[in-house]
Amino acid sequence: MEDRASVVPRRTDRQAGTFGNDRLTRRDALGITVASLVGVLPCGIAPARAKAPGAVALVYVWQAGCSYCRDWEAKIGAIYDKTDEAKRAPLRPIERRTLEAAGLVLKRPVRYTPTFVLVADDAELGRIEGFPGEDLFWWRLGMLLNELPAEKP
Numbered sequence: 001m002e003d004r005a006s007v008v009p010r011r012t013d014r015q016a017g018t019f020g021n022d023r024l025t026r027r028d029a030l031g032i033t034v035a036s037l038v039g040v041l042p043c044g045i046a047p048a049r050a051k052a053p054g055a056v057a058l059v060y061v062w063q064a065g066c067s068y069c070r071d072w073e074a075k076i077g078a079i080y081d082k083t084d085e086a087k088r089a090p091l092r093p094i095e096r097r098t099l100e101a102a103g104l105v106l107k108r109p110v111r112y113t114p115t116f117v118l119v120a121d122d123a124e125l126g127r128i129e130g131f132p133g134e135d136l137f138w139w140r141l142g143m144l145l146n147e148l149p150a151e152k153p
Helices: 026-038 067-077 083-088 134-146
Strands: 054-064 091-095 115-120 123-129
Touching: 054 067, 067 134, 083 134, 091 134, 115 134, 123 134
Parallel strands: 054 091
Antiparallel strands: 054 115, 115 123
């Protein structure tokens, strides 16, 4: 008699919904479900609600199971709303799978998470792809924000 394990075909990583170390865990799935019900991302960031015409925002494209997204949320996401950068470009988190429904006019598709897209009137002005660390993130964000017109006093 053959061993049952040798008869039953094994699922590949792709079929199981895992991609290397980037696994969607039950905790991540629960976080997504809860976030959609209460309007808060798993990291505790509340999505931006209403926007004024001509509004500038920093769109944060995230994905469940993304270790770089979790790193950004722990190091930057928790304090972003308290910074001067947030006053100029409030954070607007969007999950990658719902990006098309957001109605943004992007210069090119978002291929990596996290991606930070600076938008004005939902049109892309510039972007930061990935999270290489706190210092480089703040420097790159500063460079993007310098491209905006000066604030009126």
